[in-house]
Amino acid sequence: MEITNHVHILEEMKGSYVYLVLGQEPVLIDTGMSGRADKVVKALAALGMQPTDIAHILLTHQDVDHIGNAKRLQELSGARLWAPKGEVPYIHGEAKGPGLRKLIQTLMKVDRPTVTDTYAAGQRIGDIETISAPGHTLDHTCLLYGDVLLAGDLVTTRRGRLHASPKFLAWDLTALQRSIREVGARSFDWVCPAHGEPVRRGNLWEAMGR
Numbered sequence: 578m579e580i581t582n583h584v585h586i587l588e589e590m591k592g593s594y595v596y597l598v599l600g601q602e603p604v605l606i607d608t609g610m611s612g613r614a615d616k617v618v619k620a621l622a623a624l625g626m627q628p629t630d631i632a633h634i635l636l637t638h639q640d641v642d643h644i645g646n647a648k649r650l651q652e653l654s655g656a657r658l659w660a661p662k663g664e665v666p667y668i669h670g671e672a673k674g675p676g677l678r679k680l681i682q683t684l685m686k687v688d689r690p691t692v693t694d695t696y697a698a699g700q701r702i703g704d705i706e707t708i709s710a711p712g713h714t715l716d717h718t719c720l721l722y723g724d725v726l727l728a729g730d731l732v733t734t735r736r737g738r739l740h741a742s743p744k745f746l747a748w749d750l751t752a753l754q755r756s757i758r759e760v761g762a763r764s765f766d767w768v769c770p771a772h773g774e775p776v777r778r779g780n781l782w783e784a785m786g787r
């Protein structure tokens with residue numbers, strides 16, 4: 578479904594959404610939970626696209642429900658796979674996060690992709706800008722396309738309201754809260770999280786449950 582100009586949500590990936598941005602080049606944002614690459618391919622087909630049409634896959638962070646199909650989609654598309662620099666050892670499985678994340682990364686098996694490119698500060702990939710937003714994980718990154726914030730797990734939505742991503746999953750809660758303030762200082766109209774439905778920003782960022 579097209580949410581707004583050139584930004585599509587892959588509704589088949591509910592639980593951990595994948596977004597498709599049809600800007601200068603077709604870009605996938607995150608890849609969802611393992612074993613669902615075929616759903617992404619189907620969603621692309623419904624738009625008259627093939628996996629090889631995808632030029633870039635941008636990961637917001639290392640968590641298994643975001644990188645689950647990255648390897649398979651990379652193979653199918655030949656796309657460049659981008660990730661935040663600090664997340665790469667965790668995505669590659671060479672390092673494990675602290676606390677609960679370590680347990681999740683141990684229990685939930687995922688085919689590890691190979692990151693081909695990393696974001697530099699304020700990097701642009703085509704017409705998408707990266708915004709460093711650490712806290713949920715070490716080097717979590719949001720993406721801004723026009724007036725659409727692809728938020729990753731910086732925030733979630735429930736029943737039309739915005740919430741900070743859960744405290745118990747925060748790598749660094751202070752950094753998370755700082756990132757929410759800093760990203761909130763940017764101008765955007767739509768918020769597209771991985772978990773929960775996209776919302777118009779309105780005053781929701783300011784009213785956010787923390």
Ligand SMILES: [Zn+2]
Pocket residue numbers: 638640713730
């Ligand atoms: Zn996450």
